[in-house]
Amino acid sequence: MSSGHVVGDANSARGGGDALAFAQRRLARARELLDELRLDAFLVSAPADVRYLSGFRGEDAWLVIGRHLALICTDSRFWEQVAEEVLEFQLERIERLDEGAVAALQRELGVQSAVGFQGHDLSYASYRRLRRLHRGRLRNAGDSVSRLRMVKDAGELAAVRRACTIIEDGLEQVLSSGLIGRTEAEVAWELRAALHERGVQDLAFETIVAAGERGALAHAIPGDRAIKPGDLVVIDAGARVDGYCSDITRTVAAGGIAKAAAEVYQVVLEAQLAGVAAVRPGVNGTVVDAAAREVIQAAGFGEFFGHGTGHGVGLCVHELPRLGRTVGDVLTAGMVHTVEPGIYREGSYGVRIEDTVVVTDAGCERLTPSGKELRIVG
Amino acid sequence: MSSGHVVGDANSARGGGDALAFAQRRLARARELLDELRLDAFLVSAPADVRYLSGFRGEDAWLVIGRHLALICTDSRFWEQVAEEVLEFQLERIERLDEGAVAALQRELGVQSAVGFQGHDLSYASYRRLRRLHRGRLRNAGDSVSRLRMVKDAGELAAVRRACTIIEDGLEQVLSSGLIGRTEAEVAWELRAALHERGVQDLAFETIVAAGERGALAHAIPGDRAIKPGDLVVIDAGARVDGYCSDITRTVAAGGIAKAAAEVYQVVLEAQLAGVAAVRPGVNGTVVDAAAREVIQAAGFGEFFGHGTGHGVGLCVHELPRLGRTVGDVLTAGMVHTVEPGIYREGSYGVRIEDTVVVTDAGCERLTPSGKELRIVG
Numbered sequence: 001m002s003s004g005h006v007v008g009d010a011n012s013a014r015g016g017g018d019a020l021a022f023a024q025r026r027l028a029r030a031r032e033l034l035d036e037l038r039l040d041a042f043l044v045s046a047p048a049d050v051r052y053l054s055g056f057r058g059e060d061a062w063l064v065i066g067r068h069l070a071l072i073c074t075d076s077r078f079w080e081q082v083a084e085e086v087l088e089f090q091l092e093r094i095e096r097l098d099e100g101a102v103a104a105l106q107r108e109l110g111v112q113s114a115v116g117f118q119g120h121d122l123s124y125a126s127y128r129r130l131r132r133l134h135r136g137r138l139r140n141a142g143d144s145v146s147r148l149r150m151v152k153d154a155g156e157l158a159a160v161r162r163a164c165t166i167i168e169d170g171l172e173q174v175l176s177s178g179l180i181g182r183t184e185a186e187v188a189w190e191l192r193a194a195l196h197e198r199g200v201q202d203l204a205f206e207t208i209v210a211a212g213e214r215g216a217l218a219h220a221i222p223g224d225r226a227i228k229p230g231d232l233v234v235i236d237a238g239a240r241v242d243g244y245c246s247d248i249t250r251t252v253a254a255g256g257i258a259k260a261a262a263e264v265y266q267v268v269l270e271a272q273l274a275g276v277a278a279v280r281p282g283v284n285g286t287v288v289d290a291a292a293r294e295v296i297q298a299a300g301f302g303e304f305f306g307h308g309t310g311h312g313v314g315l316c317v318h319e320l321p322r323l324g325r326t327v328g329d330v331l332t333a334g335m336v337h338t339v340e341p342g343i344y345r346e347g348s349y350g351v352r353i354e355d356t357v358v359v360t361d362a363g364c365e366r367l368t369p370s371g372k373e374l375r376i377v378g
Numbered sequence: 379m380s381s382g383h384v385v386g387d388a389n390s391a392r393g394g395g396d397a398l399a400f401a402q403r404r405l406a407r408a409r410e411l412l413d414e415l416r417l418d419a420f421l422v423s424a425p426a427d428v429r430y431l432s433g434f435r436g437e438d439a440w441l442v443i444g445r446h447l448a449l450i451c452t453d454s455r456f457w458e459q460v461a462e463e464v465l466e467f468q469l470e471r472i473e474r475l476d477e478g479a480v481a482a483l484q485r486e487l488g489v490q491s492a493v494g495f496q497g498h499d500l501s502y503a504s505y506r507r508l509r510r511l512h513r514g515r516l517r518n519a520g521d522s523v524s525r526l527r528m529v530k531d532a533g534e535l536a537a538v539r540r541a542c543t544i545i546e547d548g549l550e551q552v553l554s555s556g557l558i559g560r561t562e563a564e565v566a567w568e569l570r571a572a573l574h575e576r577g578v579q580d581l582a583f584e585t586i587v588a589a590g591e592r593g594a595l596a597h598a599i600p601g602d603r604a605i606k607p608g609d610l611v612v613i614d615a616g617a618r619v620d621g622y623c624s625d626i627t628r629t630v631a632a633g634g635i636a637k638a639a640a641e642v643y644q645v646v647l648e649a650q651l652a653g654v655a656a657v658r659p660g661v662n663g664t665v666v667d668a669a670a671r672e673v674i675q676a677a678g679f680g681e682f683f684g685h686g687t688g689h690g691v692g693l694c695v696h697e698l699p700r701l702g703r704t705v706g707d708v709l710t711a712g713m714v715h716t717v718e719p720g721i722y723r724e725g726s727y728g729v730r731i732e733d734t735v736v737v738t739d740a741g742c743e744r745l746t747p748s749g750k751e752l753r754i755v756g
Contacts, residue, residue: 076596076684076685077595077597077684078596078597080594080725081595081597081598120501122501123498123499123500123502124495124497124500124502124504124518125497125518128497128518140502140506189574189579196567201563201566201600202584206580217455217458218456219436219455222579306453306454306455307453347458
């Protein structure tokens with residue numbers, strides 16, 4: 001393929017009248033940020049933010065957003081796609097992203113304009129080129145633009161819901177046909193085929209299927225390990241619908257499992273329930289993490305839970321808000337995130353239980369409502 | 379899933395005695411670079427480089443390489459995986475990449491050590507954190523470490539060859555069963571299933587299937603467009619074997635096509651053959667681009683070929699060397715790259731023909747040797 005990947009899927013083109021209203025609202029919110037940050041323009045480079053604001057699903061495009069300016073800068077590989085997908089942004093036909101975008105920006109706003117860039121997305125090398133190209137003020141606008149994506153609107157939430165329903169249905173199909181004797185890779189493939197049957201081509205991420213001792217690898221790649229009686233099996237998967245992700249983990253028992261493992265399962269389940277119960281508007285993600293972590297620590301397994309309790313889910317499978325031990329964001333109604341504590345016993349087994357939830361006015365709603373009691377699968 | 383994706387596949391763990399020799403040789407070459415660049419250490423953050431040097435297939439790990447030091451720094455999610463996969467690097471158990479890696483580096487080499495980082499990989503925000511953590515010299519080592527991956531060794535080449543053979547076999551299976559009446563998305567799925575039958579789970583990238591007017595989108599996402607008689611269909615696909623990619627494009631005719639389109643096909647084919655013929659050691663990638671581009675320009679289609687002629691292929695589907703119109707790298711025997719000119723007629727059709735080749739002492743060998751004459755598929 002020629003340089004530049006494609007993100008997202010092809011299911012929904014640039015919608016109807018609603019799409020225009022959403023596009024205008026999003027652009028207006030980005031422009032409000034310009035005032036807050038005292039900038040003349042944003043250079044938006046992060047692909048998910050480019051998509052969120054402009055509708056463009058390709059890569060290798062930058063947005064230039066000023067108070068009266070909305071440009072999408074990309075090269076000839078994507079001009080036709082921009083015409084199909086983008087509503088509110090004017091196409092700037094360029095050859096090279098940084099040069100083209102800065103030239104357009106300077107033409108419209110002057111060579112001394114104050115420009116915010118996305119320091120978490122732009123590489124250091126790209127920043128250096130930008131610095132050479134633009135003598136005016138350059139400011140790292142951090143994740144300010146990405147934060148606009150945290151609270152989901154109705155259309156986004158509908159896509160996440162569908163992605164959650166489809167992954168749960170697919171997972172149920174796989175589990176109900178049994179696990180014992182199949183390899184991790186076979187199970188991962190069957191889940192993919194089940195999603196395909198439901199019209200979904202895109203995974204939110206590569207499915208994790210980790211049996212027995214491999215479950216202790218929080219990010220095991222499905223391999224040739226056959227699932228055998230007595231294994232705990234961690235399955236962590238997500239679908240992508242209209243670009244939006246779901247993310248769920250269930251740990252199931254292949255036949256009967258050892259008592260110690262069953263006890264650990266109950267600890268993780270209680271921790272996960274405590275985490276979910278702690279979610280509500282105004283609470284920091286660290287509080288949700290602490291609620292889950294305390295259960296695991298109290299049971300004596302604190303050292304075996306090395307990752308954070310959750311992360312936002314949307315156009316990216318990992319995005320804001322953060323729900324970690326030391327770093328978190330304050331939750332607001334409409335945010336979508338995971339709650340996923342785990343205990344990993346090196347060399348023996350792992351347990352992780354994960355839901356995707358949406359924050360509501362009163363607490364949260366699980367978007368992955370399937371059962372979490374220990375399930376024994378043949 | 380918890381934060382941090384997984385790259386690569388699970389087919390080959392840390393090999394036999396050869397693996398150790400390769401690992402030692404790679405590390406030795408990285409250390410030679412330290413002398414050239416007058417650095418005390420590299421911080422290697424790009425996942426493909428981390429994998430190449432250490433064998434680690436996960437993400438969220440940094441390497442610290444000094445003259446007598448080889449550390450892999452990662453958090454608890456990956457400690458067991460490091461133990462499985464990594465030979466020559468000592469595991470540094472950390473919580474946070476930048477803090478942990480810099481602390482280890484300073485402990486071993488002193489707070490004033492001169493450190494090279496990967497400016498094309500590290501974000502500006504990560505660089506700023508690094509700058510705060512390390513008062514000693516910090517230098518953008520550019521792509522110096524990534525360049526080590528350009529020339530493939532025997533094991534790498536074997537993996538690329540398998541990836542090429544498998545994608546060609548899979549593509550042949552799909553084409554020989556016919557295209558007319560199927561949607562782009564169905565064809566993409568059938569190719570994925572054909573790879574699965576051959577034991578390959580991982581694509582090098584999401585398959586492009588673009589029919590008729592959609593072929594003019596260089597990066598079309600397979601959609602619900604049904605293939606009909608008279609369509610040119612662009613299929614751009616790759617498999618991943620042991621982490622290594624293949625990349626091939628064939629444009630085929632669904633039944634008879636218009637004379638003008640057939641003529642354009644011949645122009646692209648001649649351009650592609652001219653590009654392949656120009657490949658040999660000592661030649662700059664821009665020369666290969668020019669050889670292909672001249673054919674297209676001479677036929678009057680220069681403005682419809684907007685992308686570069688090729689790119690390196692390896693652990694990444696897009697890597698060095700570059701073979702563009704204005705930017706290129708000098709080719710050396712053992713490099714693997716694509717040759718893929720195209721002509722895109724907006725609103726009508728597109729043609730792209732692409733091979734993956736390996737540079738030999740005398741020229742190059744096509745690793746995707748399947749036929750390139752216009753093929754009519756039912």
